[in-house]
Amino acid sequence: MRGRTIRLSPARRLVGDLMRFSIGIPRVTVQRQMNIRPLVDARSASCVRPSWTVLFLKGYALLSQEIPDLRRAYIKFPRPQLYEYPASVASIAHEREHEGERVVLLSTIKGPEKRPIPELEKLIQDARSLPISEIKEFRRSLKLARAPGLLRWLLMWLGLNIGRKRGRYFGTFQLSVYSGLGAESLNPLTPLTTIFNYGPIGEDGSVTVRIHYDHRVMDGANVARALERFEKILNSQVVDEVRSLAQNEAAASTVSIGISK
Structure with a gap:
């Protein structure tokens, strides 16, 4: 049969470039079967109902604040070394419609551990719904993807291997889920x-959570302990914030009713 050739769009070139720099990393996966029933119950009882993406993002950012390994990167310039960031920068994958195709674009959030859940929710919702031209990271990525290959690869290599640039343009960790x-x-x-990432969340709060990590930066035992701590953070600090949101919402409703009377 005779098929047809399809020219690579800038978005597809962008994915290809990211894979070019990802494929050589010695990546290992550690997973943990968690029970986050307290968080499931707190979310169900809240009128606000934050998205699971935001709740896991906030939990992982708090985890990274406690564990420096999660804020480190292996860089090659000017020599192979580790670079540690003072705070996290989250990189979040979004599926968007662009020029007639579904594409994956990445947005970043600086210091998610210090941002309240509603603010994180708004930032993610904006990245999912605002026109692509209004999102700085999307515009920058698509502009780079239109450059000649050698120039793109040079700029990406420099961005990934100069410590300060890496965090600014790429982030310190990534979240990508299909649950x-x-x-x-x-x-x-x-x-x-x-x-x-994490899988579908059961009604009983069971969920599989995985951390895929660069073995040049950290080791499996550290990641296993991090996952254990991650579960505790989700069921304590994140639960407390979700409950406080519900209480604030209830208090605001009471005040509103009092004023209307």
């Missing part, structure tokens, strides 16, 4: 030190 579609990725790739 809303009833699926989960077993081997996601990223040029960053860690990428984490």
